[in-house]
Amino acid sequence: MINSSNGMISTSSTSANTQSPGLKTYFKTPEGRYKLHNEKTHPSGLLHYAHGKTVTQVTLAIIKDKPAPSTPTAPPSGFSTGSGVRSAAARLLGASNGTRALSFVGGNGGSKSISSSSSSRIGSLGTSCSSNSMINSNFDGKGTYLIFNVGDAIFITDLNSQDKEDPIKSIHFSNSNPVxxxxxxxxxxxxxxxxxxSSGDVYSVSLRQQLQDGGKKLVGAHHYNKDGSVNNSRCMSIAWVPGGDGAFxxxxxxxNLYVxxxxKDVAGDSSFPVIKDPTQFSVSHARYSKSNPIARWHICQxxxxxxxxxxxxxxxxxxGRDGYLRVFDYSKEQLxxxxxxxxxxxxxxxxxxxxxxxxTGGEDDLVQVWSMEDRKVVAWGEGHNSWVSGVAFDSYWSSPNSDGTGENVVYRFGSVGQDTQLLLWDLEMDEIVVPLRRCPPSGGSPTFSTGSQSSHWDSVIPVGTLQxxxxxxxxxxxxxxxxxxxxxDPLSGLVFTQECVxxxxxxxxxxxxxxxxxxxxxxGNSETISSTSLKEKPLLSSKIGSSTYKQ
Incomplete structure (x- = not known):
């Protein structure tokens, strides 16, 4: 049974009893002790080999109050819809029962009004856009949920529940795995x-509608890149464009990256020209204005x-796999x-x-800190013993010695790796010594400077240069x-929220x-924590888990 009455997590927890031997239920930081509050996972009956070729990623999702009824209008045939934010967006809402609610905050992106449901969007991957399953039309879905993929299924669990293995919804895909x-x-x-x-197909759906439906297939889905018609290689990451009015x-x-x-029309002609030079960044646009995808960005080989x-x-x-971080001006389509x-x-x-x-994190076991002002790596974090699979800034943490000017003097960030470790780091601006040039203009030692010196780099590193x-x-x-x-087990991601990690x-x-x-x-506190605006504290990583692991 789905509990949609509130969005809180109860303070009671049995996690200590289920904790694996040798793992502590807390860890200490300079600001105090972090305590294990709860755990969530897939049903125990799931066969281990089913995990196979996919790595779990997690998305926190909040469903707000049910929208006011409105007169639906049917979109044109093939009209596509969808909206979301990869990084994961969420918070725990206010609660009752004498507890405070956790505030999970995140997400940015845009959307436009639509109406869905079309039998023509039934995919070939075991999904359905119309359902004969029992539907609870009175369930408004309000609450906070955890969405994660394991094997060939997507699981949705209510964060209010104290049960560890309690997915309230599972969505299965017949011929491909969600990644x-x-x-x-x-x-x-x-x-x-x-x-x-993993087949390259992409679906957009209503989470509320999935929770209302009693079946194990997608309902009301809009299907993009059907059967890999545009690109049949594995989807690696999805992100909504902040302020993009429905672009993802x-x-x-x-x-390749597709916009x-x-x-736009789901089923329109979206063919693209042959890539002339696979080693170079290039952008191609669809030949027809109503086609989807509207553009192809060739990033790397x-x-x-x-x-x-x-x-x-x-x-x-x-x-990417080639080891490069690339930063683009999105609207200008420029490296x-x-x-x-x-x-x-x-x-x-x-x-x-x-x-x-x-x-950035990767196979060199390092956490790199890249400065946009200096256009270079300004620090390496050394501490992991294996590949770094997830990184994130902690935008809720503030330095005890903050000067109150609003300028960040210390950045807190975290990383997780295949060594099963969570590492927390403090990046202090006044302690970073940044090389201004690789070589001095007239011999001797390189020149260094504390802090940002973008004016020096403007004359040294041209726009579009990969170092x-x-x-x-x-x-x-x-x-x-x-x-x-x-x-x-090896870690695949982390998320910072206002009250937890x-x-x-x-x-x-x-x-x-x-x-x-x-x-x-x-x-013993009945106060409800106010929800923090998503615009103030978005989750900045569009990718909570990594799809690439040592085999």
């Missing part, structure tokens, strides 16, 4: 969830492993800058709230303030770690 998904908390058209498959992008394993607009938009949608960052990892592929990326810094891997001696090193083994492993287990003082303040 990435995105949710738009502020979608105005009903279609708020995107799902990308899908990155594929063949190095969609939900107001290998897989695009992760994508992330800056908060305002100005910049798009991609990381701005980028650089190579120290070694191997890059797997994940995330933006700071002020869009000044980008985090080689920096020398180890040229990059300042960071050490983590916390290193804690949080799971027994979520970690997820590749096998489909999610843990909720309460911030210092948060769990104590909940006990």
């Amino acid at each position: 990435c998904h995105a949710f738009d908390q502020d979608a105005k058209d009903g279609h708020d969830l995107l799902i990308g498959l 992008v899908v990155a594929h394993a063949d190095g 969609y607009e939900k107001s 290998g897989s695009i492993n992760g994508i992330a938009f800056s908060t305002d949608g100005t910049y798009l960052a991609t990381v 701005i800058c980028g650089g190579k990892s120290y070694y191997g592929a890059l797997l994940c990326c995330a933006w700071s709230m002020d869009a000044k810094y980008i985090l 080689p891997a920096p020398s180890m001696r040229d990059v300042p090193k960071l050490s983590p303030v916390v290193a804690h083994r949080v799971h027994t 979520l970690t997820v492993c590749r096998e489909g287990h999610v843990k909720i770690w309460m911030r210092p003082g948060a769990s104590d303040s909940q006990s």
Whole structure:
């Protein structure tokens, strides 16, 4: 039975009893102790081999009050809809029962009004757009949910529930596996969830409608790139364009990224010309104005492993199998800058709230801090013992020594890896020494400067330049303030919220770690925490989990 009465998580938890041997239920930081609050996972009956070729990613999703009834209008045949935000968007709503609610916050993106349901959008992957299943029309779906993929299924669980293995909804795909998904908390058209498959197919659906339906197939789905008609390579990441009025992008394993607009025709002619030079970035647009996708961006020759938009949608960052971070001016479709990892592929990326810094992680076991003002790596985080699979800035954390000017003097960020560890880092601006030039103009030692010196780089690094891997001696090193083994399996992602940190492993287990003082303040307190505006604190990483792992 679905509990839609509130969006809170009860403070009671049995997680300590289910914790794996050898793993502590807390970890200490300079600001206090983080405590394991709860765990979520897939049904215990799921066969282990079914996990197979996919890695779990997690999306937090909130469904607001049911919208007021309106007169539906039928869209043109093939009219496409969809809305969501990859990074994951969510918060826990106010609650009753004498507890405080957690505030999960995130998401950015746009949407337009639509009406859905068309039998012509029935896909060949075991999904359905019309259902004969029992539908609870009185269920408005209000609440906060955890969406995650395992094997050939998408699971949806209510974050209010204290049961560990309690998915209230499962959606199965017959011929392909879901590998990435995105949710738009502020979608105005009903279609708020995107799902990308290993076959390249993409679906947009209404999460509320899925919860109302009693079946195990998608209902009311709009189907993009059907049967891989445009691109049959694996979907690697999906992200909604912040402020894009319904535009979203899908990155594929063949190095191409496609731009969609939900107001365009799903089934229109969307063929693109042959890529002339696979080694160069190029953009091609659809020949017809009503086609979807509307554009193809050829990024690189290998897989695009992760994508992330800056908060305002100005910049798009991609990381790939070729080891390069690339930063684009999205609206201008222009490559701005980028650089190579120290070694191997890059797997994940995330933006700071002020869009000044980008985090990347990958096969060199390092966390790179890239400066947009300096257009280069300004710090390396050393501490992981295996590939780094997830990175994120903690936009809710503030330094105890903050100067109150509004300028960030310390950035807190986190990373997770296949070494099963969560690492927390503090990046202090006044301690970063940035090389201004690779070589001095007249011999001697390189010139250095503290802080940002973009004016120097403007004359040194032309727009669109991809830099080689920096020398180890040229990059300042960071050490983590916390290193804690949080799971027994390799980790695939993390999410910072106002009151907790979520970690997820590749096998489909999610843990909720309460911030210092948060769990104590909940006990016996009936106050409800006010919801934080998504515009103030969006989740900046469009990718919570990584799809590339050691085999």
